[in-house]
Amino acid sequence: MSALNYSRRHFLRTAGIAGGGLVVGFSLSGCSASEIPLQPLADAYAPNAFLQLTPDNVIRFYCPRDEMGQGVTTGLATCVAEELDIDPAHLLIELAGAHADYGNPDFGGMQGTGGSTSIKAHYLQLRQVGADTRALLLSAAASDLGIDLASLTTANGAVVANGERMPYGQFIATAADLEVPVATPLKADSDFKYIGKEFPRLDGIAKSTGTAIYGIDVDIPGMHHALVKRSPVAGGTVASFDGSAALAMSGVTDVVEIASGVAVVAAKFWQAKQALAAVVVAWDFPPLSSVDSAKVRADYEQLMDSPEGESAESAGELERGFAGAQGVVEGRYWAPYLAHAPMEPMNAVIKIEGDKAELWSGTQGPGIAQGLVARYAGLDKENVTVHQTYLGGAFGRRATLTHVIEATQVALEAKKPIHLLWTREDDIKSGVYRPASLMNIKAGLDDNGKIVAWAAKRVGGNITPGTLRAALPGVMPAAVSDGVVDWVVGLASDVMDGWVVDPSSTEGLYEDYDLPNREVLHVTKNHGVPLTFWRSVGHSFTAFAKESLVDELVEQSALDAVDFRLRNTEHNPRLHNVIQLAGEKMRAMRPEAGRYLGFAAHGSFNSYVAEVAEISIDNDRIRVHKVLCVVDCGLAINPDIVVSQMEGAVMYGLTAALHGDLNLEGGVFKESNFHDYPIVRMNEAPAIEVVIVPSSEAPTGVGEPGLPPIAPAVANAVFAATGKRLRALPLRLT
Amino acid sequence: MIEFTLNSKSVRTDDAPDTPLLWAVRDTFKLKGSKYGCGAGLCGACTMHVDGQAVRTCVLPIGAVAGKAVITIEGLGTPENLHPLQAAWAEQSVPQCGYCQSGQIMSAAAFLADNPTPSEAELESAMAGNICRCGCYPRIKKAILSVAEAGAKAAELGTEVSA
Numbered sequence: 098m099s100a101l102n103y104s105r106r107h108f109l110r111t112a113g114i115a116g117g118g119l120v121v122g123f124s125l126s127g128c129s130a131s132e133i134p135l136q137p138l139a140d141a142y143a144p145n146a147f148l149q150l151t152p153d154n155v156i157r158f159y160c161p162r163d164e165m166g167q168g169v170t171t172g173l174a175t176c177v178a179e180e181l182d183i184d185p186a187h188l189l190i191e192l193a194g195a196h197a198d199y200g201n202p203d204f205g206g207m208q209g210t211g212g213s214t215s216i217k218a219h220y221l222q223l224r225q226v227g228a229d230t231r232a233l234l235l236s237a238a239a240s241d242l243g244i245d246l247a248s249l250t251t252a253n254g255a256v257v258a259n260g261e262r263m264p265y266g267q268f269i270a271t272a273a274d275l276e277v278p279v280a281t282p283l284k285a286d287s288d289f290k291y292i293g294k295e296f297p298r299l300d301g302i303a304k305s306t307g308t309a310i311y312g313i314d315v316d317i318p319g320m321h322h323a324l325v326k327r328s329p330v331a332g333g334t335v336a337s338f339d340g341s342a343a344l345a346m347s348g349v350t351d352v353v354e355i356a357s358g359v360a361v362v363a364a365k366f367w368q369a370k371q372a373l374a375a376v377v378v379a380w381d382f383p384p385l386s387s388v389d390s391a392k393v394r395a396d397y398e399q400l401m402d403s404p405e406g407e408s409a410e411s412a413g414e415l416e417r418g419f420a421g422a423q424g425v426v427e428g429r430y431w432a433p434y435l436a437h438a439p440m441e442p443m444n445a446v447i448k449i450e451g452d453k454a455e456l457w458s459g460t461q462g463p464g465i466a467q468g469l470v471a472r473y474a475g476l477d478k479e480n481v482t483v484h485q486t487y488l489g490g491a492f493g494r495r496a497t498l499t500h501v502i503e504a505t506q507v508a509l510e511a512k513k514p515i516h517l518l519w520t521r522e523d524d525i526k527s528g529v530y531r532p533a534s535l536m537n538i539k540a541g542l543d544d545n546g547k548i549v550a551w552a553a554k555r556v557g558g559n560i561t562p563g564t565l566r567a568a569l570p571g572v573m574p575a576a577v578s579d580g581v582v583d584w585v586v587g588l589a590s591d592v593m594d595g596w597v598v599d600p601s602s603t604e605g606l607y608e609d610y611d612l613p614n615r616e617v618l619h620v621t622k623n624h625g626v627p628l629t630f631w632r633s634v635g636h637s638f639t640a641f642a643k644e645s646l647v648d649e650l651v652e653q654s655a656l657d658a659v660d661f662r663l664r665n666t667e668h669n670p671r672l673h674n675v676i677q678l679a680g681e682k683m684r685a686m687r688p689e690a691g692r693y694l695g696f697a698a699h700g701s702f703n704s705y706v707a708e709v710a711e712i713s714i715d716n717d718r719i720r721v722h723k724v725l726c727v728v729d730c731g732l733a734i735n736p737d738i739v740v741s742q743m744e745g746a747v748m749y750g751l752t753a754a755l756h757g758d759l760n761l762e763g764g765v766f767k768e769s770n771f772h773d774y775p776i777v778r779m780n781e782a783p784a785i786e787v788v789i790v791p792s793s794e795a796p797t798g799v800g801e802p803g804l805p806p807i808a809p810a811v812a813n814a815v816f817a818a819t820g821k822r823l824r825a826l827p828l829r830l831t
Numbered sequence: 832m833i834e835f836t837l838n839s840k841s842v843r844t845d846d847a848p849d850t851p852l853l854w855a856v857r858d859t860f861k862l863k864g865s866k867y868g869c870g871a872g873l874c875g876a877c878t879m880h881v882d883g884q885a886v887r888t889c890v891l892p893i894g895a896v897a898g899k900a901v902i903t904i905e906g907l908g909t910p911e912n913l914h915p916l917q918a919a920w921a922e923q924s925v926p927q928c929g930y931c932q933s934g935q936i937m938s939a940a941a942f943l944a945d946n947p948t949p950s951e952a953e954l955e956s957a958m959a960g961n962i963c964r965c966g967c968y969p970r971i972k973k974a975i976l977s978v979a980e981a982g983a984k985a986a987e988l989g990t991e992v993s994a
Binding site for chain 1 (some may be wrong): 851964
């Protein structure tokens with residue numbers, strides 16, 4: 098495939114659903130009441146929600162999933178382009194706005210991006226869209242040309258007849274009168290031209306020239322800038338405030354109270370920021386205001402030592418397993434609260450006029466954003482247009498859309514188009530967090546190095562309820578009144594907070610190894626910190642506990658780190674295979690004097706990853722020099738993007754392994770910016786070698802699965818170097 | 832009234848002199864390629880060139896750039912006329928979310944202009960002021976080295992608009 102075509106500009110427009118021409122009644126959501134999302138534009142033709150063709154052969158692809166860096170625009174464009182038979186680089190990619198047709202099949206049709214689902218969920222769907230559209234164009238061409246369909250073929254965006262190439266756009270007028278075919282046979286894998294091939298990301302030029310548009314970049318006429326002073330303790334409310342000094346400052350137009358605090362509105366950002374400092378607020382604080390991190394840890398330890406715990410998983414006979422064990426190992430592991438800290442802080446731009454609103458924001462759920470604006474502005478969802486932008490990182494953070502509610506409320510109060518931005522300090526101190534977790538694992542071994550008993554327990558807050566609570570007002574039908582929503586949200590929160598089987602809380606604690614006798618217990622305990630999904634979710638902490646404990650089992654057995662894991666993964670052939678491959682490579686590694694290796698493997702999001710970390714210790718400081726990553730993610734749509742996702746997940750996980758730590762003091766996180774919440778930088782970044790297991794299995798997740806093994810791989814290397822077991826994150830020798 | 836040159840054009844603004852250059856460029860001159868990341872000079876997303884030096888503009892008052900030459904990512908190259916670093920970034924699929932990349936590229940351009948044939952250690956040290964949360968560091972490093980190795984001349988790596 099050709100290199101990037103520099104004559105084309107591939108940046109996405111923020112203009113939501115543009116254009117659409119002749120539109121046929123074809124709804125992929127299967128919901129007859131749903132309007133086709135593409136609206137007519139002169140001469141264009143949209144056979145479905147995803148593709149729009151014009152007579153001059155401009156072919157737009159409306160990408161249903163959100164581009165947060167994971168390469169989904171390139172990946173999904175490749176799926177549709179493969180079957181449509183066109184070079185993906187020739188597609189103009191637009192980010193879809195809110196509409197049922199753009200739902201995520203893996204989320205029951207909800208329009209959300211997360212859980213490493215995008216390629217897995219849309220792989221066959223979008224190939225089918227491409228194949229059906231190509232078949233339609235071929236039928237139209239046969240009709241127009243009076244040539245037998247069987248003698249026609251296609252080549253890179255054109256119908257070919259008798260050696261003559263005629264662009265697809267030539268046939269759209271006829272195509273519009275034909276019925277769109279369904280269930281057109283898909284290509285055999287061996288015929289793929291683009292899937293499985295490497296070519297540059299389609300958003301590379303836009304993102305290298307400052308022309309890619311993120312939510313923060315949106316600038317509309319009459320727009321004013323808003324910042325919010327929020328309660329320093331999550332859940333606090335405004336008792337009283339004095340905005341008079343702020344209101345007198347240059348450029349300031351409004352100081353308004355909203356649900357989350359007090360907002361200052363000014364002509365420019367810097368004016369709003371200066372004025373915000375002059376707003377004086379007295380707060381009513383919730384009980385969280387008396388909580389320090391030490392109390393969280395002590396409460397969790399007490400609950401861990403108590404018999405309390407609801408069963409999240411159990412099989413076999415645990416007591417008999419331990420009774421037959423020749424050796425027993427037990428370890429207790431801590432993982433702290435973490436912020437996502439995407440480089441682009443939260444923001445939203447909104448214009449509300451009469452009974453209509455327009456929102457511009459990069460979110461992991463445009464449908465939720467639409468619902469939130471509708472509910473908080475009292476509008477019909479149909480009258481709220483959502484313009485999706487690029488996301489300047491997300492990692493789970495952009496599924497909680499407090500900033501969209503805030504922008505809506507400020508715009509209503511100030512009666513102006515509003516650009517609302519969180520500062521980095523807001524992001525670190527007032528956001529939603531990866532929960533702190535205390536985990537205990539006790540395991541028994543037999544003489545053959547088989548694990549015969551496995552008892553795991555986790556204490557911490559549940560992850561899913563907080564996110565659902567924040568999203569519910571946006572996804573419930575508009576006809577449901579605010580009072581009912583409050584009641585349902587309150588009820589649901591109570592139910593969900595006590596929800597002991599939130600799978601996110603214990604995922605990864607037991608699935609990977611052959612564990613004939615196992616039990617996983619969970620104690621839900623949250624002190625009031627708002628929690629949400631964070632890249633790899635529960636696996637981000639459970640893999641650390643599981644793979645660290647397994648390394649202690651290795652030490653007790655007569656096997657090495659690789660053979661021990663191979664012996665205990667008989668039921669899990671794909672994980673077994675990545676362990677085998679990574680193990681072979683590890684045994685070939687020859688670290689120089691003073692460097693040590695650590696191994697870890699973990700399955701998550703239907704993919705399997707084994708990693709080897711090569712480290713040294715320099716004045717009690719852990720330095721990670723190299724990481725080997727072997728991944729089985731099924732068929733790799735674009736292998737280079739899989740590599741980049743593994744690199745990124747290793748780096749993100751390494752920041753958590755070496756630095757990530759948020760600490761409560763009086764219910765307030767002490768950390769505030771990158772000086773005290775440090776991120777791995779270039780001078781700490783290891784070299785990363787990624788090996789993708791060749792596979793013809795259906796594609797699975799790549800955004801998250803590279804993360805879980807890195808912290809335990811480093812911890813296990815630290816043990817190899819020092820003989821010390823580090824059982825708390827971040828890993829510290831002093 | 833403060834005057835300076837922005838991407839080789841003379842500009843003037845009556846923004847308060849303590850307004851950070853980043854916000855004057857974004858809000859007043861409407862160039863959105865330079866990003867806000869931390870507001871404290873810690874992450875490098877706001878990096879521009881001031882008289883050829885890479886500067887953290889989220890903490891640089893516009894009063895300090897009076898009479899100086901400011902170049903932003905928009906002035907370094909365009910999609911139709913890419914700077915060699917931008918071409919390397921796109922060809923090697925360096926960006927993921929892309930938000931930090933304007934700052935990364937501006938830091939790299941100023942660094943290579945000073946040191947056209949850097950060692951890896953020099954490069955790592957020079958680029959340590961720019962955070963990439965997506966973890967694109969291996970590719971950023973490789974892209975910069977590829978440009979250096981391509982023997983791009985120092986003159987092409989300066990901060991003047993190339994076309």
